[in-house]
Amino acid sequence: MDTQIFILSKLMEGNTYPYKIKKQLSDPVPLDQLGGVTESKLYYHFDSLVKQGLIEIVEIIKEEHRPDKQVFGIMTKGREELPKKIYKVFENADTISEMVVGLLNIKYVDRDKVVEILEKKLKIFIAHWEHIMDFDKQIQVDKDKENLKEFLGGYISTRTEHTISWLEELIKRIQQMDI
Missing domain, CATH: 1.10.10.10 (Winged helix-like DNA-binding domain superfamily/Winged helix DNA-binding domain)
Incomplete structure (x- = not known):
C-alpha cells in the first residue's frame, strides 16, 4: 500500500x-x-x-x-x-x-481526522498499558525470576512511555501544522 x-x-x-x-x-x-x-x-x-x-x-x-x-x-x-x-x-x-x-502525504487528507485517528490509537494504547500494569501487580514469581521480571518490566515500561510520549508529540505537531 x-x-x-x-x-x-x-x-x-x-x-x-x-x-x-x-x-x-x-x-x-x-x-x-x-x-x-x-x-x-x-x-x-x-x-x-x-x-x-x-x-x-x-x-x-x-x-x-x-x-x-x-x-x-x-x-x-x-x-x-x-x-x-x-x-x-x-x-x-x-x-x-x-x-x-x-x-x-498528510497534505492530501484532513488533519483533524488524522488527529482523531491518532488520539483514538493513543487512548487504546494507554488503556492497554494500564491493563498490563494491573495484571503485572498480580503476577507472583519465584525469587530466582525476580531479576528477570524487574528487567523486563523496566524495558517494557520505558518503551511504552517513549511510545506514548512520541505519539502525543506527533498529535501536537500535526495540530500545530508543524508536520
Whole structure:
C-alpha cells in the first residue's frame, strides 16, 4: 500500500512514468533499497492501480532504440481513493515508523481526522498499558525470576512511555501544522 500511495501522490503532482518514480525513490535517500522496491514491484503496483481504475495511461513516448515509455495520469477515482489509503496507513500502523508514508502525504487528507485517528490509537494504547500494569501487580514469581521480571518490566515500561510520549508529540505537531 505504501508504494501505491507514493505513486498516487506523485501523480497528483503531474503525469509521470514508472522509471522516473523509481529514480525519485532512490534520490537523495535510497528508499527503494530500504523498502525493497524493485523495478518489477513498481510496475506491479502501476498495473494494480490501473486495474483498480485509479490511474490510466495518458501518453506513450516512443524513442528510437529505447523501449516505449508509458506515461500515467491519476483519474478522479484515484484522487478520491488516495486519502482513504492514507487514513488506512494511520489506522493500521502500530508504530510511528509505519506512519511515514502517511505523514509525507498528510497534505492530501484532513488533519483533524488524522488527529482523531491518532488520539483514538493513543487512548487504546494507554488503556492497554494500564491493563498490563494491573495484571503485572498480580503476577507472583519465584525469587530466582525476580531479576528477570524487574528487567523486563523496566524495558517494557520505558518503551511504552517513549511510545506514548512520541505519539502525543506527533498529535501536537500535526495540530500545530508543524508536520
